[in-house]
Amino acid sequence: MTGAPTSDTRQRLIAAAADLIAASPGEEFSLRAVCDTVGVKMPTLYHFFGSKQGLIDAVIDHGFDLYLGEKASMESSGDPIQDIRAGWDAHVAFGLANPGFYTLMYGKVRPGHSPDAQSRPSRILRGITARAAEQDRLAVPSDQAAAHILVTNIGVTLRQIILATPDPALSSAVREGAIAAITDRGARTSSQLTAAMELAAAHPNVLGKTETELLIKWLGRLVEDSN
Known part of the structure; x- marks a missing residue:
């Protein structure tokens, strides 16, 4: 290949690496094989990605593009x-x-x-x-x-x-x-009921002593039922 590296060359390198990765999941792939597939020399690959990890990160971006493209639909x-x-x-x-x-x-x-x-x-x-x-x-x-x-x-x-x-x-x-x-509503309900009991006990004059005691008793039963 002659001439300066182009963005098309970069995409072809990503696609070649992606194909090698897809063919052998979890296995290492060769940078040489990627370059041979595209028909470029190693300096071209390093020009775009700097390192093997740089190419891997670009392939990861490509994977997320595919994934998010599906989710967008x-x-x-x-x-x-x-x-x-x-x-x-x-x-x-x-x-x-x-x-x-x-x-x-x-x-x-x-x-x-x-x-x-x-x-x-x-x-x-x-x-x-x-x-x-x-x-x-x-x-x-x-x-x-x-x-x-x-x-x-x-x-x-x-x-x-x-x-x-x-x-x-x-x-x-x-x-x-x-x-x-x-979404554990039971645990949250128990917490809310307990807070209501504490609030009622702290302000007995709002309802009166007898009514407050009865409310606390009822709330206590609800706490037991929700646990």
Whole structure:
């Protein structure tokens, strides 16, 4: 190839690396093989990416582009909890269909290194959990809820990729367990009832002594029933 490197050459290098990664998920790939596929010399690859890790990060960005392109086509149901379910299932489906990309996106861990592209789906999920919080559907802060959903979603997807066997029952069970953890109305109700008991006890003159004692008794029974 002659002439100065072009942006088209960069995209072809990313595509070649992506194809090699997709063909052998979890395995190392050769920079030489990437260059030979595109028909360029190693200096051209280093011109664009600086290092092998730079190329890997570009492939990760490409993987997230594919993933978010699929998510962008999904319409909101209007129910944020149902949207979490749909997003979870789409996440798992993408991972199983693209194990090479997925293991790069979420399975390759380097302490202190988090690809910028990882923040993109996280922002989408935080937006959904923020809507759930606005509807008083969460038992934990919305950012905590998003983190809880994401890490369990990643874990169950990687598990299926490692076993090379889809397990819809496992995914569904973990999904519902994660949703229950962030929307535990029982625990929140108990906390709210306890707070009401404490408030009533602190202001007995509002209702009167007898009425306050009766209210506290009733609230206490509700706490027991909710636990």
